[in-house]
Amino acid sequence: MSEPASADGDDRARDASADAATAESGGDEPLLEVRGLRKYYYENDSLFDRLLGREPTSVKAVDGVDLEVYPGETLGVVGESGCGKSTTGETLLRLREATDGTVRFDGEDVMELSDDELTRFRKRAGIVFQDPFSSLDPRMTVGDIVSEGLKIHNLPEESPADGRSKREWRRDRARELLERVGLSADQIDRYPHEFSGGQRQRVGIARALALDPEFIVLDEPVSALDVSVQAQILNLLEDLQGEFGLTYLFIAHDLSVVRHICDRVAVMYLGEVVETGPTDDIFESPKHPYTEALLESVPRASVEEQGRRVDALSGDVPSPRNPPSGCHFRTRCPKVIQPATVDIPQEQYRGVMNLRDRLERQGFTAESVWETLESERDTVAFKEALREEFDLAGLSGATMDTVEDALEILANGREEEAADRLRDAFASPCEEEEPVLTGGEHAAACHLFADEEYDRDLDPDEVGNAMGGVAGVEMAGEPSPDGDTAAAGDSADATDSAESDDADGGAR
Numbered sequence: 001m002s003e004p005a006s007a008d009g010d011d012r013a014r015d016a017s018a019d020a021a022t023a024e025s026g027g028d029e030p031l032l033e034v035r036g037l038r039k040y041y042y043e044n045d046s047l048f049d050r051l052l053g054r055e056p057t058s059v060k061a062v063d064g065v066d067l068e069v070y071p072g073e074t075l076g077v078v079g080e081s082g083c084g085k086s087t088t089g090e091t092l093l094r095l096r097e098a099t100d101g102t103v104r105f106d107g108e109d110v111m112e113l114s115d116d117e118l119t120r121f122r123k124r125a126g127i128v129f130q131d132p133f134s135s136l137d138p139r140m141t142v143g144d145i146v147s148e149g150l151k152i153h154n155l156p157e158e159s160p161a162d163g164r165s166k167r168e169w170r171r172d173r174a175r176e177l178l179e180r181v182g183l184s185a186d187q188i189d190r191y192p193h194e195f196s197g198g199q200r201q202r203v204g205i206a207r208a209l210a211l212d213p214e215f216i217v218l219d220e221p222v223s224a225l226d227v228s229v230q231a232q233i234l235n236l237l238e239d240l241q242g243e244f245g246l247t248y249l250f251i252a253h254d255l256s257v258v259r260h261i262c263d264r265v266a267v268m269y270l271g272e273v274v275e276t277g278p279t280d281d282i283f284e285s286p287k288h289p290y291t292e293a294l295l296e297s298v299p300r301a302s303v304e305e306q307g308r309r310v311d312a313l314s315g316d317v318p319s320p321r322n323p324p325s326g327c328h329f330r331t332r333c334p335k336v337i338q339p340a341t342v343d344i345p346q347e348q349y350r351g352v353m354n355l356r357d358r359l360e361r362q363g364f365t366a367e368s369v370w371e372t373l374e375s376e377r378d379t380v381a382f383k384e385a386l387r388e389e390f391d392l393a394g395l396s397g398a399t400m401d402t403v404e405d406a407l408e409i410l411a412n413g414r415e416e417e418a419a420d421r422l423r424d425a426f427a428s429p430c431e432e433e434e435p436v437l438t439g440g441e442h443a444a445a446c447h448l449f450a451d452e453e454y455d456r457d458l459d460p461d462e463v464g465n466a467m468g469g470v471a472g473v474e475m476a477g478e479p480s481p482d483g484d485t486a487a488a489g490d491s492a493d494a495t496d497s498a499e500s501d502d503a504d505g506g507a508r
């Protein structure tokens, strides 16, 4: 995207926000503190399912997230679609009930709030949703949408002294807010369909501001918008933060957006935070291989970099129903650690692990490979096809013998046994234990950082090749509950063609 403001402007905004953080916090007390947050969705869990004898299955959308957000700062939460960002945002606001964990807001345990306390919390902490098309009720005027929260909270508490009714007061407040977000007060009686996407998002922001919150979850607030409009909305959000001393949790999958608006970033993968730290540290010296891959997927502005190799991140995205053991990223990681008994180029190790992973997840059968071959039951051609598919051609010695053995078993239609053979010989230390976040202010959950023993000081070229070019990785798809990889570009980018009309700042 084009930058929302000049780099200097962004830096100033960040510095101001950091100053505000320090000033308001009086040090280091977080406004929001999340510990061990879990949210599992249960499927096949209805009475009907039980009558049919179906076992409930859990989708581990959020699986032990720790976060802190300090007053006045913006914490970015990033990751591919489906990694649990929205669920985290909604659960910490108690819009969804958590499965486990604690959330403290200004020292209070949000999970334990009584109804009255929850009502007060809802005034202090709000949300702006991603999709300005579905998040506004089409039957309500924007005035009613913006002032709805005031009405629900029975505001103003007393009748205004100037003789206005409470309703008139609320309408005036809605007018003020519409103007503040760049719309015109006389649009108050219009309906959402009369506005462009960018303007609707302004309405969503005005609604979130109505109760004078201190903290707002911004759930991909610009990803459904045209690029030129994204910059305006981001600038508006930054201005509002400065003016009202707001604290943001900014959810995004687009890292170029995050870089300009966030003070710190938490990177999520399959329901967990895998890296967290100051924005500049994350961008300039990422630690986790997943963060590196995400950063490589950001489009480059410079001409030299545009021609760089950009390949898909290797391996399919696992299902949150049954995440991989140990490090969840190991099935795609270009730096996955080899066992002590194996020492082969990383690219080849990745290939062997990809083959095994596909077999374990029943990603293909021997029969499906045979069907692609022209020659009848030619085992040599069968093995050749798989060597090519999984980049196994350069193997030699004992490693090659083992892989050839597994391919032979596979050619005979014994998929499980072939996977067992590969597991016995090649199991990675990364699959034994789940890594924990370590490293202080800039922390990563990766065995490469947790244990020197594993740090083999990999040759960066090898690593680049191993991930199908870590030097240029593109997220090919999105995590989905069933493990399928959704086609890129078929979701949130429903850009409103009217957006370019909005380039004047929204007011019409």
Ligand SMILES: Nc1ncnc2c1ncn2[C@@H]1O[C@H](COP(=O)(O)OP(=O)(O)OP(=O)(O)O)[C@@H](O)[C@H]1O
Binding pocket: 041, 042, 059, 060, 061, 079, 080, 081, 082, 083, 084, 085, 086, 087, 088, 253, 320, 479, 480, 481
């Ligand atoms: N109500 C639900 N029931 C079952 N699974 C769900 C439900 N809501 C979300 N999920 C699953 O939980 C996982 C996390 O979803 P979530 O929407 O939090 O991810 P996300 O990172 O915000 O993705 P996106 O950017 O696409 O919104 C996904 O696998 C998703 O399919």
